[in-house]
Every structure is written in structure tokens, then in C-alpha cells.
Amino acid sequence: MAMNEFEPAIEDFCEHLRLVRGRSEATVRGYRSDLVGMAEDLGGFGDFNLTQLRAWLGRAAVAGKSRSTLARRTASVKAFSTWAAKNSLIDADVAARLVSPGVHRELPKVLGTEQAGDLVGNADSHSESEFLRDSAILELLYATGMRVSELCGLDIADVDLHRQLVKVLGKGDKERMIPFGDAAGDAVEKWLGVRDGMAVVATAMFVGARGRRIDPRQVRRIVERAAVVSGVGPLSPHSLRHTAATHLLDGGADLREVQELLGHSSLQTTQIYTHVSSQRLLEAFKRAHPRA
Structure with a gap:
């Protein structure tokens, strides 16, 4: 064959x-x-x-x-x-002229600031320890805009609570440092206070029900349950990344700063968030301006 x-x-x-x-x-x-x-x-x-x-x-x-x-x-x-x-397996790059069909890129779903606040404060967990873990996960995802895979790969040593920085290993094994605020720091500190009672892995920051490093599917379920409780509709962890990026730009962050924080290799990838911010501005204008 x-x-x-x-x-x-x-x-x-x-x-x-x-x-x-x-x-x-x-x-x-x-x-x-x-x-x-x-x-x-x-x-x-x-x-x-x-x-x-x-x-x-x-x-x-x-x-x-x-x-x-x-x-x-x-x-x-x-x-x-x-x-x-x-590698000389074929005489020429025969697929070089193959044209990729254009893909319609929908603007990502983005939460408002109040919606995001409700979401991270409404973890739907089965125990007090899981609530503290889930709250720390939600706060850190929103605070940093990191990918789910990056969050799952975090070790305790990667999070500096004193300087409020987290070291992330992104695509292509590229390291970057992302700052986070008091809310995420407090949530992580509370989780670390109970973590050892759930963990069987010494290094992993976040662990699942069996005490081993948490996996992306578990994180998705945590986000989805919190979205239902807070009433924001269907939501994926990636939407929290979109939300974090958009809120940074809305707050005055430079596009290249957001690119660095998100770990995008190309500025073009980050530019989609400028479209999101522009759309939100247009919607606010239509709601608020008497001549809209």
C-alpha cells in the first residue's frame, strides 16, 4: 500500500x-x-x-x-x-505552487471586564481544595493570557510570588516572563497552602484529582463550568487568552508588548486583537453617542 x-x-x-x-x-x-x-x-x-x-x-x-x-x-x-x-527524496518542491484556500477568521469571543471578574470568582468545584486550585487557574489564565498547555506545564519554581512574575515555556521551547497582579498572586498563594494535600508530584504547580500534573482537558472543564455558573455562555480557555489581550490593549498597552506577553512569533497574529478592540469601541460609540 x-x-x-x-x-x-x-x-x-x-x-x-x-x-x-x-x-x-x-x-x-x-x-x-x-x-x-x-x-x-x-x-x-x-x-x-x-x-x-x-x-x-x-x-x-x-x-x-x-x-x-x-x-x-x-x-x-x-x-x-x-x-x-x-533531503533529495523528490527532484523538486512540487507542492510549492499549491494554493491554500482562504480561511474566514471570526473575531474571538471576548468578555467584558465585569464578566471576566465574575468568571474568575465563580469556580464550580467539588471541594474546598479544588475551589482554591480552580480559582488560581482562572485568575492566572486571565491575568497572563498564557496558553492552556503553558499553564499545565508550570512548575512551582516558575511562579515568583514576590516579584509577581511567572516563567512560561511556550511554542518552540521559548521562555518568556509574564507579570501578574495581586488577585492572581493571592489566588496562587492560597492554592499553594493546600496543594500538598492533593499532590503526588513534587514539582507541578497544578495537579488533578489523582495528584498528578493537571492536563488541558481538566482545565477546559474548569473554565466551562465557571462560565455556566457566571452566566457568560459557552467559553473556552482560549477565550480568556483573547480577553486578556484585548483588555491589555483597551488599557493602553502597546501592541508589541502584548505580542511579547502572549508569545506570538509574528506581530500579525497579535493584530487580530486590535480589530476586537476597534469593534468594542464601535459598539460602545453606538450605545453611548447621541449622534450614533
Whole structure:
């Protein structure tokens, strides 16, 4: 079958992503999934050409795959093609001219300041210890705008309560320091007061019900339950990241400062929050100005 020829190349490419490019395991899994699907559809490197790749994507479109899925598959194949050409597995970067379908980017859901305050103060937990943990998680996510994966990877030593700084290991194993305020600091300190009674892992800042390092699914459930209790509607942890960034810009923070805090490699990624702030300003104008 097709994977007999493609399989070792795909695995070598995934190792390149992991070890050379510093991509996360989740990203590597995504690339592998897309490329395995491509390999099952094509007959081998003899069919790895622009015409066949366009036909493969066309069949996916006919099958009803979303534009975002098609764009992701295109990006995966283009990256694989470039790597394969550099490693002499193919004569030329045949996917270089493959055009990715445009993806409509919706503006992220952003909470108002009062809504955010209600959310972080309404952890829906099963015990007092879990309430203190969940409150610290909610406060820290909103205060710093860090990714869920970054929060789950925190060790106790990464949080400096005295200087109110947290050291985060982001994408590509890049470290950055993020400040946080009194509310998050107080919540973390209260959690640390009971943490040892729940933990079986010595280093992890946040632990789950079994005492081991908390995982992203648990954090999502914590955010979702708090959103229901506080009445803000369906909400993901990433919306707290969007909210933190938008509130920073609303408060006068510089775009490049927000880029650094969020750990974005490109300023273009951060610029979506300027659109969010502009939209919020327009809505406020329409509500408040007599000539609106």
C-alpha cells in the first residue's frame, strides 16, 4: 500500500519537526495525520505531484471538508514537500505552487471586564481544595493570557510570588516572563497552602484529582463550568487568552508588548486583537453617542 513508501519519510519529517523545528507534540500529530491521509490516497512518490495533490484536496472539498481543514492539509503537504526536496527524496518542491484556500477568521469571543471578574470568582468545584486550585487557574489564565498547555506545564519554581512574575515555556521551547497582579498572586498563594494535600508530584504547580500534573482537558472543564455558573455562555480557555489581550490593549498597552506577553512569533497574529478592540469601541460609540 501507499504507506509502505511514504511511511519512513513521514516519520523522519515528524522527527525533523520535533527536534529541529521545536514543534509541539500536538502540532506533530496534526502534520502526521494529514500526511498519512495523503499517503493513503496517493500511490507513492511517483504520484506526488501538483496535479495529484490538487486532486486529493479537491476530493476532500467534495466530501464536505471545511476550508480550515483544507488549509491545514495544504500547509502540511507544502512543508513536507519542501523538506523532501531538501533531503533529495523528490527532484523538486512540487507542492510549492499549491494554493491554500482562504480561511474566514471570526473575531474571538471576548468578555467584558465585569464578566471576566465574575468568571474568575465563580469556580464550580467539588471541594474546598479544588475551589482554591480552580480559582488560581482562572485568575492566572486571565491575568497572563498564557496558553492552556503553558499553564499545565508550570512548575512551582516558575511562579515568583514576590516579584509577581511567572516563567512560561511556550511554542518552540521559548521562555518568556509574564507579570501578574495581586488577585492572581493571592489566588496562587492560597492554592499553594493546600496543594500538598492533593499532590503526588513534587514539582507541578497544578495537579488533578489523582495528584498528578493537571492536563488541558481538566482545565477546559474548569473554565466551562465557571462560565455556566457566571452566566457568560459557552467559553473556552482560549477565550480568556483573547480577553486578556484585548483588555491589555483597551488599557493602553502597546501592541508589541502584548505580542511579547502572549508569545506570538509574528506581530500579525497579535493584530487580530486590535480589530476586537476597534469593534468594542464601535459598539460602545453606538450605545453611548447621541449622534450614533
